[in-house]
Amino acid sequence: MINMNVMKAPALVFTILLLGGCVSFMPDYQRPEAPVDTDWPVNENPNYSIYPVEYSTASSSTAVPAASSSSATHTPTTSKTAMPAVSPYSDWRNFVRNDKLKQVVEQALYNNRDVRIAVLNILKAEAQYGSQRANLFPNIDVTASGANQRLSENINNGNSTVSRQYSVDLGITNYEIDFWGRISSLEKQALELYLSSIEGRRNTQLTLVSSVIEAYLTLMTDQALLRLANETLVSQQSSLDLTIKSFNNGVATGLDVAQAKTTVATALKDVARFTSQVNVDINALNVLVGKTVPMHLLPQASDSIQFAPIYVGMPSDVLLQRPDILAAEHELIAANANIGAARAAYFPTISLTATGGLLSASASDLFSSDSRSWVFTPALSLPIFNWGELDAREDVAIADQQIALNNYEKTIQTAFREVADALANQATLKDQVAAQQMLVDATGDSFRLSNLRFNEGVDDYFTVLDSQRSYYTAQQDLLTTKLSKELNLLTLYKVLGGGWVETDVPLPDGLDLNSE
Template identity: 30%
Template sequence: MLERIMIFAFLLMLSACTIGPDYHRPSVPTPDAWRYEEAQAKDTVNTLWWEQFEDPTLNELIHIALKENKDVKIAAARVEEFMGQYAAIRAGLFPQVAGSVSGQRKALTQYSNPPLSASADNPYNDFQALLSASWEIDVWGRLRRATEAARADLLASEEGRRGVILTVVTAVAIAYTDLLDFDRQLDIAERTAKSREHSLKLFQLRFDRGLVSELELRQVQSEYQSAIAAIPLFQKLIVQQENALSILIGRNPGRIARGKPLDELVLPAVPAGLPSQLLERRPDIRQAEQNLIAANARIGVAKALYFPVISLTGTLGAESTDLSRLFTGPARIWSYGANAAAPIFTAGGIAGTVKVAEAVQKQYLLRYQQAIQQAFREVEDALIDQGKSREQLQAQGQQVEVLRRYAYLARLRYENGHTSYLEVLDAERSLFNAELLYTRTKGELFRALVNLYKYMGGGWVVEAEKKGGINGDRNERVSGSADQHGR
């Protein structure tokens, strides 16, 4: 008995060994602060930022997208796939037990092994009921490293899913504000066309009476046709944008309801945050790190191939020629044993496998570092984009006011006979272009702010799912799987 206990203790001691490198997060230099950051920045990066627009229609569209978007559903199904893979690989750490029941009718000869006894019945029945167990003793940590890699794959898929949610939410917000932008530009084009149509009718009457030249009439007609030509472009953009937004919310192409017009949307606050916090918030960075952890663990899996695989096996059951006696004491059978299999000559095969695993780990390390650098760049670009877009919008707003006054004065001068209508046309053309540019810049500012929230990370993803009642059970199972492995 003592001998068995010592053997078991020895096996447990061996199983504490783990071949391969343990993971340590690489040291990556991070800037202390952003190059361009608003003084009025607020800690809103982990909030449901789209609610700051104060547009219930946008809130509803995002809520629908979280439930119905096909990319979100595909990403969730992919997490389920990796949960299954993790469960299957982790099962190898534990004994495997199987049961079998069989019944046969046999006939033997004197040449059988064992030979037929003269007193034995022939043919005869053979009934068996067996429980068999096997357990690979994870002496070198191969199974533990494989489980570690599978867990990292699972967590990487979960971060990938969160990254998809982040992308879809921001895409819906941008598509919606772009749609309102196109609505506004169409409105400007239609108002301008209507104004020029009125002018054209007046000039046609004056031309018919010989009060203006044909040159002046043709100039007015040209400006009218220019405004009319812009309308189909914006109508096309609106329909295409509605179709794109419909797909984002998981529906067939169709009309999209509007809430507030673009001018009434509230600009969200600029989110604040330190560069170092991106490592914990950005799903793409967290996914890249989990991929690195998985690749690091697979080096241990590859190196463990050099060492023997040790397994314990056992069988307990009953065998009888009489079914009624199958479960009696004399019918009991059992066996137990151990086996070991080790590579002797592989012609460099294992060394090649290790080399592949190490090369893959290097690739994922570089991808992790690249993801961090790209994240810093995206935030820096988004910060400067929204900041300068604000300045540009302010300047263009002032320009619109100046040109509106200029157009009014030009028409007044024309009506009083102090100038030609060419000056009026020039003023109205400048105002039309300035109004379009102002609207586009406002749309770009909304887009820049949405992208900034995207690039600052998805601390709000879990909160959005909770509020929408989405994937709560699956999130708990992913967390449970990760915690279970950690223990």
């Protein structure tokens, strides 16, 4: 006849498991109101596009940036043709219009160590979440054991005895029933930290894409400055030769020769300086890419880079799309869940041990029907005197939640300021480039006229030297101003949260997380 107590035990265990997790002390989460204005501070209409022009590093002062001939989705009144505006959240390949640069960025996404670390952080957080989630369910284990013992004559009235016991058990050991939601709160915390790590990877890749493009543009500009320095060196060396010839013929003075030599020395110094800077730029690009960039992918004198225009929407769009803001919100939700776990610690901990199996003094009778056995051991632990430890833990959890809240709000405010700054700069940098181009043209005319007047004997060489320096400096400033304009557009694209795309990043060599 079957013992009814044996039949009731599994049902009782099952009922207790169903009751677990019916209470939660996690505070209800509501997304905090964004502590920023609803509109960008630069335009009454927040929905507008910014239209860049072609970025070229040609050193000629007469070069004029050429606009794209593609049709535009939103056409400004000041331009007849423009490229289609792209959403800042689209693939970065829609923003960058240069095949060589695209290949460099793709290599960086595949090889960069920061991206690999971000992927490993996701795998780590995923494993931690899986470990915490497993605590919601009981571990069911099978154990088999055998014990043999001989009692000596000295403790058994002069008779030695041998006892044997064999057992096979299947059951649950020390399973905490989640009546108060402590374990589910910790599981929620681990989940949100895992989701935050995913956003962290997005932010890492977004930053990498922007950094590689910035390094590439900087390299192009320094290469252009080096070409300008070489062109100036050739021109000034020729001028020095003519001045020395004039001095030998009694037309020029020794002062004229000395002044001409200063321009050659300046050009020589700049050639050396920009040669070094180009090499430094290449080294920086190699580190970002994670490997040596092939020579055929490095920028050449004839290369140009073109960016698509960006459609700038409402601030709320930025707040919903930037991965660093999403990561901060997941961390806030995780801290919120941790408060629930801290509050649940005030209540009794109920654990359960329940096993059923076979127990016999003889191995030959172990699997007989008479060897059946079971153990059901519920346990309750209620904190009474803890000297403020639980209160302190709750205070820590609340403080962590407030820290996460302020970090979330600060991240939003920082994002708003970064976009507003980029928009404000973009509005004036186009005018700066145009004004600098006018300055280049004017100083170029001044240099040519002063050189002509010197050759005619009207002015001394000091006037030529001064105008030449102004012209050379204006050409350098034009290149750096163009770079600032394009880097600002790149910054705008980045701070709007765009450019991230999923990539299959390989794990470091020798690491296999699926190995047994």
